[in-house]
Amino acid sequence: MDAFKEFRLTRRGLLRAGAVSVAAVAAPEVAAAPTATGRPPSHASIKLRVNGKEQELTLDTRTTLLDALREHLRLTGPKKGCDHGQCGACTVIADGRRINSCLTLAVMRDGADITTIEGLGQPGHLHAMQAAFVKHDGYQCGYCTSGQICSAVATLDEIRQGVPSHVTTDLNIPPPLTAAELRERMSGNICRCGAYSNIVEAITEVAGSAT
Amino acid sequence: MRAFTYERAASPAAAAASAVRMANAKFVAGGTNLLDLMKLEIETPSHLIDVNNLALDTIDSMDDGGLRIGALVRNTDLAADARVRRDYPLLSRALVAGASGQLRNMATTAGNLLQRTRCPYFYDTNQPCNKRVPGSGCAAIGGVSRQHAVVGGSKACIATHPSDMAVAMRALDAVVETVAADGATRRIPIADFHRLPGDTPQIETTLKTGELITAVTLPAPIGGIQQYHKVRDRASYAFALVSVGLIVQRDGTGRVALGGVAHKPWRVEAADRELPHGAKAVAGKLFADAHPTEENAYKLTLAQRTLAALLADARA
Numbered sequence: 001m002d003a004f005k006e007f008r009l010t011r012r013g014l015l016r017a018g019a020v021s022v023a024a025v026a027a028p029e030v031a032a033a034p035t036a037t038g039r040p041p042s043h044a045s046i047k048l049r050v051n052g053k054e055q056e057l058t059l060d061t062r063t064t065l066l067d068a069l070r071e072h073l074r075l076t077g078p079k080k081g082c083d084h085g086q087c088g089a090c091t092v093i094a095d096g097r098r099i100n101s102c103l104t105l106a107v108m109r110d111g112a113d114i115t116t117i118e119g120l121g122q123p124g125h126l127h128a129m130q131a132a133f134v135k136h137d138g139y140q141c142g143y144c145t146s147g148q149i150c151s152a153v154a155t156l157d158e159i160r161q162g163v164p165s166h167v168t169t170d171l172n173i174p175p176p177l178t179a180a181e182l183r184e185r186m187s188g189n190i191c192r193c194g195a196y197s198n199i200v201e202a203i204t205e206v207a208g209s210a211t
Numbered sequence: 212m213r214a215f216t217y218e219r220a221a222s223p224a225a226a227a228a229s230a231v232r233m234a235n236a237k238f239v240a241g242g243t244n245l246l247d248l249m250k251l252e253i254e255t256p257s258h259l260i261d262v263n264n265l266a267l268d269t270i271d272s273m274d275d276g277g278l279r280i281g282a283l284v285r286n287t288d289l290a291a292d293a294r295v296r297r298d299y300p301l302l303s304r305a306l307v308a309g310a311s312g313q314l315r316n317m318a319t320t321a322g323n324l325l326q327r328t329r330c331p332y333f334y335d336t337n338q339p340c341n342k343r344v345p346g347s348g349c350a351a352i353g354g355v356s357r358q359h360a361v362v363g364g365s366k367a368c369i370a371t372h373p374s375d376m377a378v379a380m381r382a383l384d385a386v387v388e389t390v391a392a393d394g395a396t397r398r399i400p401i402a403d404f405h406r407l408p409g410d411t412p413q414i415e416t417t418l419k420t421g422e423l424i425t426a427v428t429l430p431a432p433i434g435g436i437q438q439y440h441k442v443r444d445r446a447s448y449a450f451a452l453v454s455v456g457l458i459v460q461r462d463g464t465g466r467v468a469l470g471g472v473a474h475k476p477w478r479v480e481a482a483d484r485e486l487p488h489g490a491k492a493v494a495g496k497l498f499a500d501a502h503p504t505e506e507n508a509y510k511l512t513l514a515q516r517t518l519a520a521l522l523a524d525a526r527a
Contacts, residue, residue, distance in 0.1 A: 039214040061217040084247050085314060097316040103243050106263055139314055163291040166307045166447060171296040187447035188311020
C-alpha cells in the first residue's frame, strides 16, 4: 500500500509535469526564433506586486498579463477562456479594479498591484466570497469560478463606490444592492454550466454581511 | 500576435512625435480593442506607444460650465462622475450600456471613440473586407447583414460604429482635442470626427498620422430629460442592433442620435427639429437617404419605435 502512495499525484501536479516535459522539448526551438514576419521578438523587464509578493519578470512584449501570471508565475487560478475579453474567466483585480487580464499587456502593468484568486484566500482561510460560492454551490465545472469570484469581490466595491450600472434607475443616489444589479454587473463573466442563480445568492449573502 | 517594440511616452507631444517617427506605430491606452485585434493579426503594429502614464486622466470643470474629460479617463470613472451623472445623464447611461464592468474599468474616453467596427467580416481574415484590406471587396454586402448599417454606407462598406459613448457625445455636441507631432493642438467637433466609409472605409476618423487625442470637452449642460435606450440580442454585454440617445426639453424640442445604424454616430440636425412632431417625422429625416439590405431593413422600424417609446416616457 505504501508503494501505491508514491503514485498519488494531484491532477494539477500531473498537468504541470506534462507541461514541463513538453516545454523542455520545445524550448530550444522557441528561443530567439524570428516571427513569421521576420520581426524579432522584443523584451522588457517589469515589476509586479502579485498577491502581496514582489515579482520581477523579463518578458516578450506580447505577453498578456494573463500569460505572465499563468505561464511565468505559475498562478493558474486566472483561466484562459476566450482570450478576447468576452468570457471573464481571466478576471483579476489590478490596483483595486477588476480587469480582463487577457486584454492587457504585462508591460503595460509595470508596477501594478495584482490580486488573483490565489491572493484572495486559500484552503483553510477562504475569502468570504470563496466560502459563499462553496456554500451556495455557485459553480459546476469550476472553470469560470476564479474569474467570477474576483469579479464579484470587485463588483461589491464598485457598488459601494456608487458606480452606476445599466439597470440603475436613479443615477443620483447610491445604487441599490438588488439581484437585478448584481446580474447586470456580473454580465462580463460567462458561466456555461449556468450556475448564475447560485452565484447571485452567494454574492448577495456576502453583500448583506458586509453592509 | 506579431512582434512589436514598446515604449512609454513621456508627454502627449512626444507620443505624437514618436508615432510619426516610428513606422507602423500605434498608441495603446486601455488596449481592450487593440489587443483583441492584434491577437487576430487584424492590427499588426510594429511599435506600440503606451500613453497610460500621461496625466490625461482627470475630469475638469471649465469656466463656461462645461467639462473637460481627459483622454485617459476610464469609462467607469466617467459614468460614475457626480457631475456627469447629474448634468449629462445621457453620457452616463450610454457608457454603462456598453461592454462589461471589467472592460469599462480598462477602456478610455479616447479609445472608446477610436473603436473599430465589430462587423464579422472585418474580424474574419478569410473574407474580403475593404476596411481590413483596402480594395479587397466587402463580404457584408450580399452577406449576412442584419447587424449592418442602414444609412450612410457605401458600395465599399456597410459597417457600423460600435460605440455607445460616442452616440451620447454626438448628441451632447462634444469636441475632441488633439495634439500633433509638432505640438500643434486642434479642436474637432464630434460631428466632424468620424467619417462615412465612402471609397476609403479604412480611414475612420479625421485624425492625421500621429495625432493624439488629449481630451474630449462637453459644452455647458443643456438639461432636459436625457435617455439612452439600447436594443440588442441579449439584455447585457452585447453590441447594439439599434440604440437611441435622446434629449427632450419641456417645450418638446431636443436632440436625437442613433447608434448601430451607420459608420458613425448618426445625428441629423433636420431630424432634431422634427422632435415636436413625433417619432415618425424624426425617423423620416434620420433615414431620408437610407439604403437598408433585406436583412437589416427592420432597423428603420426598430429605431422609430424605440424613439416613440422614449418620447412617450419623456412626456409621462
